[in-house]
Amino acid sequence: MKSGKKATNARRSGRAKAGKFRTGVIFILLACIGVMLAVIIFMLPEKNNTGPNNAADFDAAEDPADDREYGDRSTGTDSKGTIEAILTSTIKKPGRIAIVIDDAGNDSNSLLPFLKFPGKITIAVLPQLPHSTASATLAHEAGKEVILHLPMQPVGEAKTGPGAILITQDKKVIRDVLELDLKSVPFVSGVNNHMGSLAMQDEKVLEALFELLKEKRLFFLDSRTTAGTLGEKYAGQFQVPFIQRKIFLDSQPTRENIEKNLAAGVDYARLSGSAVLIGHVQNRDVIKVLLEQYDMLVASGIKFVEAGDLLATEGSKP
DSSP states (O other): OHHHHHHHHHHHHHHHHHHHHHHHHHHHHHHHHHHHHHHHHHHSOOOOOSOOSSHHHHHHTEEOOOTTSOOEEOOSOOSTTHHHHHHTSSOOOOEEEEEEEEEETSOSTTTHHHHTOSSOOEEEEOSSSTTHHHHHHHHHHTTOEEEEEEEEOOSSSOOOOSSOBOTTSOHHHHHHHHHHHHHHSOSEEEEEEEEOTTGGGOHHHHHHHHHHHHHHTOEEEEOOOSTTOOHHHHHHHHTOOEEEOOEETTSSSSHHHHHHHHHHHHHHHHHHSEEEEEEETTOHHHHHHHHHHHHHHHHTTEEEEOGGGGOBSTTOOO
């Protein structure tokens, strides 16, 4: 009996040892698999963060803005090490950038930091607001280009503010509204649209608008708040000098997004020669980022210009 018990205990002990051995082998195999996966992931090609390789990449990636004007172009470099990445990238060509600051006119205080920007900059002033005339005057006296930020009817119910062009207006009303807008915003050399995702697709509206722009010898900057804009078509038809927005700096009003979009604009300008970037006066991070990165951008070959410096006639792109 004793020998039988010993044999039974020995078998149990052997099974226990075998079980522990199998468990150990499994853990070792899992650890090996984990290490192999880590090595494979490490060896995968790193995502390219230096931006698109040619100007066409930007156009293919465009998302039109919504009625708040904040379009988003999902292109460009990562915000991490934004300017450093640009300066060390393979894109070394110089480029011209026109920074346009929309929505001036609600108050003067938010505008003042932009007027201290050391490079050229364009201030787009909303019409018929309490500080429209003062904002345009301050910008002009600071040596900055002034354009009318013309409210135009959007798709949906968003409020445009005073002095808006609507698709229900006839030609005479459109001209009268635009005349009043221009009186409230002196020193302008051009016009760009505020909102306008509906009106910029309306042929009657654009015919009246561009006819008057030609008479006034004003250029038009298409903010591209809709992919269906007909701005370029009518600029060509009426031979109005024309440019268009490439990127909204604050498509999302965060510092990280502003840095990313500025880098995308820099890349585009280097690839195509120039780019129009639009920011908004109420976003303090826009001017902070611009001031912080100005010296590095200039040193790397970027030239800050006014929107009017990029003009081409007959509706052609800059």
